[in-house]
Amino acid sequence: MIRVTPIQTGTVSIRPHHHCGEEGKGSIRRKIDMLMDKDWVEDLPIFTYLIEHPEGNFLVDSGDTAENSAQDFLPSWHPFFKHGVVVKVAPGEEVGDQLWRMGLNPNKDLKALVLTHMHHDHAGGLHHFPHIPIIVTRENYELASSFKGRIFGCLPQYFPRWFSPQLIEFNNEPFGPFAESFYLTKDKNVICVPTPGHMRGHMSIIVKAPDMTYIIAGDATYDERFLLEELVDGVTYNVDLSKQTLRKFKQLGREQPTLLLPAHDLNVRERLEKQLILPCDSLII
Template sequence: MIKVTAIQTGTVTIKSAQAAGREGRSAVQRKIDMLKDTTWTDPLPILCYLIEHPEGRFMVDTGDTWRNSVPGYLPRWNPFYTREVLVKVAPHEEVGERLRDLGIDSARDITAVLMTHMHHDHAGGIHNFPHARFIVPRQNWKVARSLAGMVQGNLPQRWPSWLKPELIEPLASSVGPFETSYPVTTDGRIVMVPTPGHAKGHMSVIVRDTEVSYFITGDATYDEKNLRADLVDGVTYDPDVSKRSQALIRKYAASHPTIILPAHDFHAAARLAAEQVYAT
């Protein structure tokens, strides 16, 4: 039996132009639109997901940290942090505390952490899992540690010194419309698939249970509504690449009963509780 649980680690408020960029705008134009935008979303959840599988407990991403509120934690030289985003996480909202509420010790009871990508609101809780295996897309790891990656929302200087992830690349085994994948479990029920666009090397996680699939999108789409409307965020490095990834997600969901689980979707936890599948 497989169980998936949504875990919220605080909220993030972003510009409307980041949540959904205007059609026809290039990646650079979308960044300019974000800087000029004066409208904000309501606070969005920062979600990570616990997968309980016969081979162990797996986390998808780690959410963010309360340390965002500490002066100097976010680099002041980066206008993205000073003007474009507002993260609020209380200490008891970090993923370690959330798991403790479920009777799970994040330091000892998690088999592996699967990172969709290394942006700060997905990697901020890494320190809660010192003894877990970390699985990270190789391309995203390389980008996240670069100067360009630091400009784009990664904080490698805040990662624990012990972090030595297993760097992966998709293999030549298809899953639905995805031509390549990376199997996490030996039974193939948990797999990672490439969904670039929001970030280079971004991968999503598919959990295939008997009756339904859980598609944990990371930031391949911010919410199911955007996925359905084929709206691409303002962070994307290439809107066409993002659209191709979204098209593959929709195609998978059209051929398998699938619950869509993004990281910043108001309704993801409710859909999961109700086992509401994506309707084509």
């Protein structure tokens, strides 16, 4: 049996120009628009995903932490953390607490924690997992750990002292539209694929269940609407690369029944409940 379950670790609010940049604008202009934006989108969920697989359980992303809900805990010198984001995570909403409530010991009942990327709302729960492998791409970890990482939405100053992730590089074996991949399971049904654009070294996790292919997208797209219309967020470092990633998701959706699971999409639970696949007639590239 292979099953994918969303676990919501609170909410995050961001500016509309962060959620979706304006078409025709490049990555720098999109950052300026984000910082000048005075509006907010509605609170968005912060999802992590539990993958239950015969070879073991995997958790994708660790969500955010209750500490980041206090605005003065986030770096006040940083315009994004000061003006561009509001995190709301109650202590019991952190992913470790929720795993315990689901009957899972975070450090015994998971084979690994896999990070799509290391933005604060994906790597905020690392402290729950001192005793299991934590997997991230080398490229993303090196950026997130650097000063540049602090500029671009990571909080390496709060990484646990023991944090020493397993750094992966893709192995050149193609998977569907993706030229490279990294298998997490021997049966090759849980697969990391590079999905650059939102952040350097960003990856998504593909789960192949018997009747459905799931894309655990991280932040490669925030929302299925944006994927179908090939609209890119304000955070992207390269609009064209982000769009190439979206087209690969759409291509996968044309090849097989595919269900999209981004980290901040309001409709994820309904999509899973009703098994709503990417609509084929909207997948023309």
